[in-house]
Amino acid sequence: MGVDLDGLSFAIDGTLIVRDFSASLPTGSVTGLLGPNGAGKSTLLRLVAGIDRADAGTVTLDGVSIGSLTRQEAARRIALLEQNAAPSVELTVLDVVLLGRIPHRTRLMGSFGGDDDRVVAIDALQAVGAAELADRCWQTLSGGQQQRVQIARAMAQQPKLLLLDEPTNHLDVSAQLALLGQVRALGVTAIMALHDLNLAAAYCDQILLLDGGRLVAAGTPDEVLTPEIIGAVYGVDCFILQHPRGGHPVIVYSSATSKGAS
Amino acid sequence: MTRARYLGWLVMATVTLALVCGVAVTIGPAAVSLAQVAGSIGGHLGIPTDAPVSLLVDSIVWQLRLPRVLTAALVGAGLALSGAVMQSVTRNPLADPYLLGLSSGASVGAVCVVILGIGFALPVAAFLGALLALVATLSIARVGGTITPVRAVLAGLAIAQLAGALTSFIIFWAAKGDSYREILNWLLGSVAGATWQSVAIAASGVAVVGTGILLSATRLDAFAFGDTSAASLGINVNRTRWALLGAVALLTGAMVAVSGSIGFVGLILPHLVRGISGPGHRRLLPLVSVCGALFLVIADTLARTVFDPRELPVGIITAFIGVPVFILLIKRKKSHLWA
Numbered sequence: 001m002g003v004d005l006d007g008l009s010f011a012i013d014g015t016l017i018v019r020d021f022s023a024s025l026p027t028g029s030v031t032g033l034l035g036p037n038g039a040g041k042s043t044l045l046r047l048v049a050g051i052d053r054a055d056a057g058t059v060t061l062d063g064v065s066i067g068s069l070t071r072q073e074a075a076r077r078i079a080l081l082e083q084n085a086a087p088s089v090e091l092t093v094l095d096v097v098l099l100g101r102i103p104h105r106t107r108l109m110g111s112f113g114g115d116d117d118r119v120v121a122i123d124a125l126q127a128v129g130a131a132e133l134a135d136r137c138w139q140t141l142s143g144g145q146q147q148r149v150q151i152a153r154a155m156a157q158q159p160k161l162l163l164l165d166e167p168t169n170h171l172d173v174s175a176q177l178a179l180l181g182q183v184r185a186l187g188v189t190a191i192m193a194l195h196d197l198n199l200a201a202a203y204c205d206q207i208l209l210l211d212g213g214r215l216v217a218a219g220t221p222d223e224v225l226t227p228e229i230i231g232a233v234y235g236v237d238c239f240i241l242q243h244p245r246g247g248h249p250v251i252v253y254s255s256a257t258s259k260g261a262s
Numbered sequence: 263m264t265r266a267r268y269l270g271w272l273v274m275a276t277v278t279l280a281l282v283c284g285v286a287v288t289i290g291p292a293a294v295s296l297a298q299v300a301g302s303i304g305g306h307l308g309i310p311t312d313a314p315v316s317l318l319v320d321s322i323v324w325q326l327r328l329p330r331v332l333t334a335a336l337v338g339a340g341l342a343l344s345g346a347v348m349q350s351v352t353r354n355p356l357a358d359p360y361l362l363g364l365s366s367g368a369s370v371g372a373v374c375v376v377i378l379g380i381g382f383a384l385p386v387a388a389f390l391g392a393l394l395a396l397v398a399t400l401s402i403a404r405v406g407g408t409i410t411p412v413r414a415v416l417a418g419l420a421i422a423q424l425a426g427a428l429t430s431f432i433i434f435w436a437a438k439g440d441s442y443r444e445i446l447n448w449l450l451g452s453v454a455g456a457t458w459q460s461v462a463i464a465a466s467g468v469a470v471v472g473t474g475i476l477l478s479a480t481r482l483d484a485f486a487f488g489d490t491s492a493a494s495l496g497i498n499v500n501r502t503r504w505a506l507l508g509a510v511a512l513l514t515g516a517m518v519a520v521s522g523s524i525g526f527v528g529l530i531l532p533h534l535v536r537g538i539s540g541p542g543h544r545r546l547l548p549l550v551s552v553c554g555a556l557f558l559v560i561a562d563t564l565a566r567t568v569f570d571p572r573e574l575p576v577g578i579i580t581a582f583i584g585v586p587v588f589i590l591l592i593k594r595k596k597s598h599l600w601a
Contacts, residue, residue, distance in 0.1 A: 051493040075496030082494075085487045088353040089541040095486075098542075102484050103496035157495075 002027040002189055003161055008047055008057035017043045019213045021057070025191065025206070030184055032200035032221075033193040035210035036234055041193035042083070044210070045163045048191065050074040061161055075103035079154035081147075081164045087138060093149050094134045097121040100156030117156075124155040128182055144175030151182060164192035168199060201225055201249045209233060225249045263538075268545055271538055275552040282556060283335060286563045287327045291571070292319075299323055333456035333520055334562040334576070335555035336464035338527055339472070340517040342535075342554025344510045345528025346546055347475055350482040351503045354411040355591060358528035359392070359514040362414060363421030365523030367395020368515045369429045369448045372522075377436045377444075385463050389515030395421050396511050451524030451577030453562055460520035467516025471509050472551065478506060479543035486541070524577045526584020527554055533591065 008021040018040045025031050033041050046052045048059050050066040059066040066074055079100070087096070101117040125131045128148045133141065141149065147167055154162055164183065168176040176196075180203040183190055194200045200207055200221065207224040209217040211233045217224045230238050230251065241250045287299045302323035304311040315323075341359060348357035359365045371391025375384045382390075402417035403409045426449055433445045447454065475482075481502050484492040489499045517524075531554045532546065539545040561579040568574070 046490070049494055051490060071493065071498050072496035075494060078494070080490070080494035082487070082490050085491055087486045088355065088488075089486060089536065091486060091541050095541060099483060099486060099491075099495060102480055105480055
């Protein structure tokens, strides 16, 4: 079953941000959403999460249309990690992870009780290897730790679909690799918007390439990440090598000057 | 903090509040003992007590001091709750009914009823004033779809100035008797004239709106990382925010109707109490209401005793305590909140 996006369109003030977008993601797969700045990646993630309602088209998760769900029902199925989120008050790591339990509380009396929530939250922290951070203040964490805690928060939501908007932004190389490895290890169907084509090639089962709100290429990293397609969308020259260990494509860019020299 | 320790704090604060209220009733020009206070209250509630209370003492306790102390407690609780809710749903550490102009707007509504005799119920008029001020402040502060904390405070300042001028204007225009004192009581806030009717208005506000807010504690938590995050946690962001801000306007209206615009309670109490309860609203809200009540009872007792026989509006005391804390907040908070 998995996730089916069918003919999604979305406009803001008359400008189409996403145009007639269709794709199908198998259960348990990790999908990379690529495209230049302003291609519509974040907007598409918001549509899939059901936070913005598409003007046309449907999102179907395991046969259920997201449009037919209440916000709370959608939140029990789909977790979204935003870019650069920062809290307005001082929170401990455990407080942050417990936020993920909110969709699972009942509307009226949900403000009370919640011992199970703690257990789920601590399990989630353990799953991302951050159990020892539980009592730390969120503001004192490194960028990589914050993202790891955000993933634990998303896992505490127990979603069927995990959406990540540029999760590797501002992280150093080792934190980037650790984070994406973690996402893969979770085994949850995931869609992540990424800027780094090499990370996408290494960690994604399939790639959706957006340009101007339109899907311009879809398929495995080998199929999508070719010099022709990358050149057409990003306007850069590049070579594709094969990773000596993983066998996945490695993109090597040639800058304008080196191109002139060759 | 464990649940037991939190409950310990809550019980301790509540017991302290009860004791402080009792002691506050004994304080004043005429000496009254705690036993007499208990005797008077017992007599009115139909609980037999062994110490009969003289008629004079009884009327001092039951007609003058008790309504005033209870009103101060309820207003303190209501204002502290309002501040906690506003700080969450606007993600603004400086949000409070006073700084964002709600209290001043409510004063205009209340003064219209009290001075001009316009045919509205007092709390309804104050609520409408608070709501109008809230909408005005947020629309002025909104630029390009976002409201920064600093713009909200500046817009609130403008609205508060305008509403304060309107309040003063209305009182002067209808001037009869001691209008200066009247103006000061509305602008600075005072519970000097509290009656059992004030207690009833404040109590219904705190009970009805407070219950609603308490049941929304989880939703208030969800705003910690902003609107998108709240939405992805299943919150209907706009509906929830406006419902809660409407509730705050209602609560502020009820508080201002009985006490004028008392500042800084809603601003500082949530910050102080978060240090004990943590940021979760399930724990913050009950403790902040009790502490707000405690704070205002003490402030009002100081207001009527420190310069005895002169009496200060309680808002002067809360400002003396609140402004230094406000300055600390300005100095302390991380830069991204001020963008």
